Amino acid sequence: MAKQVKNVEYGLEKIFTGAQDFLPLLGTDYVEFYVGNAKQAAHFYKTAFGFQSHAYAGLETGVRDRASYVLKQDKIRIVLTTALNSESPIGEHVKKHGDGVKVIALWVEDARLAYEETTKRGAKSYMEPTVEKDENGEVVRAGIYTYGETVHMFVERKNYNGDFLPGYVKWESDYNPEPVGLKFIDHMVGNVGWNQMNTWVKWYEDVMGFENFLSFDDKQIHTEYSALMSKVMSNGNGRIKFPINEPAEGKKKSQIEEYLDYYEGSGVQHIAVATDDIIKTVSDLRSRGVEFLSVPPQAYYDEIPARLGAHDHELQEDIEAIQKLGIMVDADEEGYLLQIFTKPVEDRPTLFFEIIQRMGARGFGAGNFKALFESIEREQGLRGTL
Numbered sequence: 139m140a141k142q143v144k145n146v147e148y149g150l151e152k153i154f155t156g157a158q159d160f161l162p163l164l165g166t167d168y169v170e171f172y173v174g175n176a177k178q179a180a181h182f183y184k185t186a187f188g189f190q191s192h193a194y195a196g197l198e199t200g201v202r203d204r205a206s207y208v209l210k211q212d213k214i215r216i217v218l219t220t221a222l223n224s225e226s227p228i229g230e231h232v233k234k235h236g237d238g239v240k241v242i243a244l245w246v247e248d249a250r251l252a253y254e255e256t257t258k259r260g261a262k263s264y265m266e267p268t269v270e271k272d273e274n275g276e277v278v279r280a281g282i283y284t285y286g287e288t289v290h291m292f293v294e295r296k297n298y299n300g301d302f303l304p305g306y307v308k309w310e311s312d313y314n315p316e317p318v319g320l321k322f323i324d325h326m327v328g329n330v331g332w333n334q335m336n337t338w339v340k341w342y343e344d345v346m347g348f349e350n351f352l353s354f355d356d357k358q359i360h361t362e363y364s365a366l367m368s369k370v371m372s373n374g375n376g377r378i379k380f381p382i383n384e385p386a387e388g389k390k391k392s393q394i395e396e397y398l399d400y401y402e403g404s405g406v407q408h409i410a411v412a413t414d415d416i417i418k419t420v421s422d423l424r425s426r427g428v429e430f431l432s433v434p435p436q437a438y439y440d441e442i443p444a445r446l447g448a449h450d451h452e453l454q455e456d457i458e459a460i461q462k463l464g465i466m467v468d469a470d471e472e473g474y475l476l477q478i479f480t481k482p483v484e485d486r487p488t489l490f491f492e493i494i495q496r497m498g499a500r501g502f503g504a505g506n507f508k509a510l511f512e513s514i515e516r517e518q519g520l521r522g523t524l
């Protein structure tokens with residue numbers, strides 16, 4: 139008799155008991171992308187990914203140097219920001235990195251305290267605690283740098299009732315494509331340079347109070363041609379999970395090295411978003427033109443019942459639907475997970491998305507790494523970057 143497993147919002151219970159949590163995090167607040175054309179990017183994320191128009195700041199609201207569109211889907215908030223002149227550091231960021239994630243904002247009770255605790259442990263300051271106010275109250279934000287030019291912003295909004303942040307107005311649009319069932323951010327992965335993974339693991343431990351709860355070395359994550367290493371960092375309550383990757387030597391170029399070449403440094407590689415109906419979500423995304431990595435071969439799907447059976451689980455979804463959509467499945471002791479990866483969402487082979495549904499499993503799909511990386515290598519081959 140197979141164990142019953144159910145859809146889980148992974149991380150709401152404490153997963154380890156380390157030292158006292160000096161940086162309590164309530165969740166991901168928002169993710170801000172610096173992009174070349176925020177108006178067009180917003181259209182893409184609405185049309186293709188089902189995000190909803192939420193808030194806006196720009197010339198019409200008195201902001202002179204940038205325009206920002208805030209999009210929402212269930213608990214996920216993304217901000218798309220573009221420069222309005224050639225002097226802007228936003229433009230410099232886009233020139234160097236292409237479109238990419240600038241800010242991973244974390245929701246906290248006390249932004250001043252979060253800033254103080256992390257900077258005294260060695261974090262480099264990005265923005266000192268700053269109070270922003272409007273008729274809906276006040277928000278305190280403070281920021282520190284993490285890998286590359288990426289930033290963690292601490293957001294304290296307990297005295298704020300507005301939609302997003304002071305300075306933003308509600309974005310009303312006549313164009314409102316349906317959501318696709320994306321619910322919350324499950325994890326966000328950073329790519330760092332050669333031999334830098336452990337430096338950043340230690341940084342998350344020392345500066346942020348995170349713990350390393352899973353590790354994969356190049357013997358586990360490799361194909362015939364290339365390899366990488368990865369360590370998963372988690373905060374005290376398990377809500378925030380940041381795997382960190384670095385390239386490893388192989389016969390050919392690691393996908394991480396390709397990312398570092400085109401992003402011109404360390405940065406966010408992928409954002410994994412959770413759904414509780416991956417078949418519907420991926421069907422919708424495909425019909426809206428989102429491109430995914432190629433479908434694993436027949437042999438991969440033939441092995442799924444045995445892979446789940448080895449852990450005494452049984453797939454509850456229709457295997458034909460899973461296979462038709464190219465969704466991958468991995469299992470561990472506690473359950474299984476379903477996942478699929480998009481192609482990069484811009485021309486540089488950098489940022490992409492993962493869609494994940496956890497049916498009890500807490501892992502990251504290690505059993506899929508080989509099939510996944512072979513698929514990525516086929517794409518790298520086409521780009522001439524393998």
Ligand code: FE2
Nearest residue numbers: 327410492502
């Ligand atoms: Fe992932």
